[in-house]
Amino acid sequence: MTRTAKTLSSLIFSIILLIGGNAFLMTLLGLRLSIEGVSPGVIGWILVFYSFGFVAGTLFAGRIIERVGHIRAFAVFAAILAASILIYPMAVQAGLWGGLRAVGGFVMAGLMIVMESWFSSKADNQNRASLFAIYQIVFFLSTAGGQVLIRLGDPAGYIPFSLAAILVALAVVPLSLTRRESPTIVQGERMSLRRLYGKSPVGTLGSLVAGLLISAFYAMGPVYANRIGLDVGQVSNFMASAIIAAMIMAWPVGRLCDRFDRYRVMVVTALIAAGCSLAAAFIGGMSAWVLVLFVGLYMGISATLYPIAVAISNDLMDSHQITAASTALLLSYGIGSCIGPVVSAAAMELMGPAGLFVSNATILGLLMLFMVVGPGRRKHPSVEEQEDYYMTTPEVAIAMADLDPRNPDFEEHPAETTEEPVEEESGERREAG
Template identity: 75%
Template sequence: MPRTALTLSSLIISIILLISGNAFLMTLLGLRLSIEEFSAGLIGWILVLYSFGFVAGTLWAGRIIEKVGHIRAFAVFAAVLAASILIYPMAVEAALWGLLRALGGFVMAGLMIVMESWFSSKADNRNRATLFAVYQLVFFLSTAGGQVLIRVSDPVGFIPFSLAAILIALALVPLSLTRQLSPTITQGERMSLRKLYTASPQGALGALVAGLLISAFYAMGPVFANGIGLDVGQLSNFMAAAIIAAMVLAWPVGRLCDRYDRYQVMLVASCVAAVCSLVAALIGDFSMVLLVIFVGLYMGITATLYPIAVAITNDLMESHQITATSTALLLSYGVGSCIGAPLSALFMELLGPRGLFVSNALVLSGLILFMLFGPSRKHPAVADQQHFITLSPEASLGLAELDPRYTEFEEATDTGPEATDPEKEHDEHISEAPVSRQA
């Protein structure tokens, strides 16, 4: 067990460095492009290429990992990402930054698959739920911490880009020093988006809308903040507060999902998020405190739409379909993330900075109408619903083995031909970890 704890601490350090550096870079790029007076539409298209690259990476980066192994692949991906970050301040050109964003998304997906599959491989029946919760917590806190780093230096200079590159490079160290055997990536089950929609229309659309809204905020939130005149410190608080709110609101919404009909919870959550988005659009720079409160509520509730969509869908599936369902939901989320930034940027060009939250409210209104009048499927009674699991889609590429809903893995472990001591087994050898490579 001590060896397992040591291995996990190394992984957690790598995760913190990588996620903090990447989150910092995302906010820095949006702010820098806004300072350079690029149009909102062009900023949206530049930044959304990260989502296209990330989706591509979830589909194909796993093949690189299979060929060269986890540690070599991690080193390659991290080196490419760090080098690409150092190129940004050399030439502030739209085409170049767009290509760098797509490349960054691809290699970041590969890095996430390596770390998450490695983290997942340390699970056994006694610690799976705990490890899943720890990983989600580390991911949220690291993302929020990355926003604070924007205060370190003038975003117009090269120093913040160097800091982001340093964090990515340092993430190599703990994982490269581990002596543990690498986990094995296996091809997961697949489900088409059409089949997912047929099985759970609300789940499929909920995941897509969540991807659209969250990606729009991460990409265009700094542009909005700069557009209404927030200074760097206020922008840092604005972004970090929204991410912390997503973490804080996850638990109470999860409790509601376990006690009430999840279709109704998603409908109410969408209504509340739409109202908060409209209020944020109207407040603008009138009151920083009120703006942070309503944007925090908006993002906190919006972040729960994806896990609610997952819960709604999994309630309709057999246990052997859950892995394939998760893969399809991640793909639906990825499709939405490719739409979010350009759509919100279009509204920001038409209406100014507050167009970000106007477009979000309109998208949520569409989801509300779909929930009320769209096709429905028979769903289980509240007493028969599965236990709600809080998760972030960006932090679940390689965590199929950790999700407590995946009873297939538990059954395979518990009913195997020979009983083994989980601690001993995991200290001596890393088991094979199924990985979903969709986003």
Template identity: 55%
Template sequence: MTRMVTSLSALILSIVLLVSGNAFLMTLLGVRLSIESVSADIIGWILVCYSIGFVLGTLYVHRIISRVGHIRTFAAFAAMAAVCSLLYPMAVSEPLWAILRGLSGFSAASVLVVIESWFSARATNANRGTLFAIYQIVFYTSVAGGQLLINVGEPSSFVPFSLAAVLLAIALIPLALTRMEAPEVGPIERLSFFTLARESFTGVSGALICGVLIGSFYALGPVYATLAGLEVSRVSTFMASAIVAAMVFAWPLGLLCDRFDRRRVMFWVAMTAAVASGLVVVFGAERLWLLTLLVAIFTGLSATLYPIAVAITNDRMASNRIVAASATLLLSYGVGSVIGPIVMAQLLAFLGPDGLFMGNAAFLVLLALATSYRIASTEDVAVADQEHFVPAMPESSTALVEIDPRNEAFHEAQETPTSEQPGTPSERAS
């Protein structure tokens, strides 16, 4: 494992710099817009442009990579992200910031596709699980660490924006100097939403609503904290603890998913997260420790909805369709991350800070009701027939889908096309 980490050190260092700088900037923008007294609904429209750009980036960046190569693509979009960071404090203009957020989202998706393509190219059936775990640990640790940088300089000054730009620009150096051979760019296969929903409605809806919840929290969590009266130093702790919880909750939930029917696990996860979200509304920000705990429970459980949705879907897919189904679920999450900030921003504008968590609770109850209906009306997959649970990441590109350890059978089938494809599609709809 040490040798593997060493060989990927340039990639890992670039990930740390890029992800921490990007996460820091997302929180910084929410705080700065609140300081500028921009209304919550306008903030939502500005920040959702990042998700729109990100979704478009995952769809179209492969065409750019096929024309100019991985390193040129990485250099171009890392530089674009850094330039956007420098432009924010030059003019606090709502239309300009919306455009910059869209460009930042497209840039972030592009550089992640490049990095994750390299990870995918190094994956074999022997190291797939290890690579997947390394990437997740590095990614979530960097996101959480990026939140703590909000304490460097006043958000109303240019200093924190310059720091974010420095991190994004320095990320160019390790990967630009790497001697690793660039991976080949392959076509991305997807199942249509309607096809996948017919076979796994619970999986598609779980991924979509997870995108709504996590997308809105990343965008509007700092706005909520500011409106609730938290100091800037507390906002960083508030956001970091929620993101760490998303990583911590994945493992115990995985154990439950391997021992019980996964749709029932999803139901109870949604209901528990809804209760935590409702309690945030009841207690507010009067006790910081209680607010942090409840938000961590809500965020940690909400983030597990995506890997549970992937697991539910994969249980019903033939092995040669798993990658295509996972790519569609990732797109479903992206669509949800566009819907979430828009809807929640409107609730913030009409109901104040509590609107964010009232909306969260409503979406979670809706998911629980839909899951309960499917449990009652369709047949379960036996626990013994379920695939092994893997804590899949939604904040990634389709390139990372291919190093999911559950795809070992898929890659074996690709390597030996004359052999019989393992797995059979289930006729049961979830």
């Protein structure tokens, strides 16, 4: 395991730089638009284009990678993302920024596919659960670290944008210097949303609601913080606390999902998240730290909705359907992420900044209603029949189905050897192959 981690060190550095830079940019954009006095409704529409681009990237970016190879594709995607970041401060225009967000979402999906498929190619039956955990810890910490960078420059200037572009550009270096051959992308089985809903209505809707809530917070959270008067440092704490809380809450909720009925765990989770969301809206104004506490609890708990939805769905699937179901759940999450910023922005225009959390609590209430008295109320497996629970994120689900320890077909794709070849073919020949 130690040798495998050492072999992946260059890739991990690329992940840290890329995820940190992209997370920094996402918060910076919402904050900058709020400082410019753009209305929440317009901000929501601008930022939602990232989700449109990301969903498109999960569907089509893999074709580019297959055509030119992982290293070249990574360099191209990173160059486009870095260039788009540098364009933002040149002109604060809704149409331009919306287009840049769509481009950024598409290439970011491609970058994630490259990194995660490379990461999963190192896994075998002995180390894949550990690698699965390492990847998610690195992802969460890099995202939280990106929030801290907000403190390093005036969001109204160009320096923060330059810093984000530098991080993305530097992410190319470690991966480009690796001596390992590129992994192979394996196209998985597909499952339609209609078929998924027929087998797991709660899993389908839970994934959609999770995408809606998470995207709404990432897009409009900085706007909310700015509108209630938080300074740049407080905005950094506000955003970082939510991400750290998501990582912390993963373990206890996972334990509950293994010991109790996951259906009931989701209902209780949604109830607690809704309560914390309302508390953030109406009690959080007492002080910045009280707000950070409730927002951290809200986001930490809300972030577990997606893995619970995945676990509930997998309990109802045949073993050979798990990978296809994961892809469909990701699509459901993506649809939710395209809705979230627009809904929350409309609520903020109607009710003020608190509308962000009031609308999210309302959506969680509808999810609970669906599960308790709606179509979601149906027979589900007992605790003894449940599959093992694994914390996952939508980002992991893009290209790491093989790394997921629940995948029964994993042995068909054995990990690459960790031995480094004595003589390497040229980079051009490897990529051509």
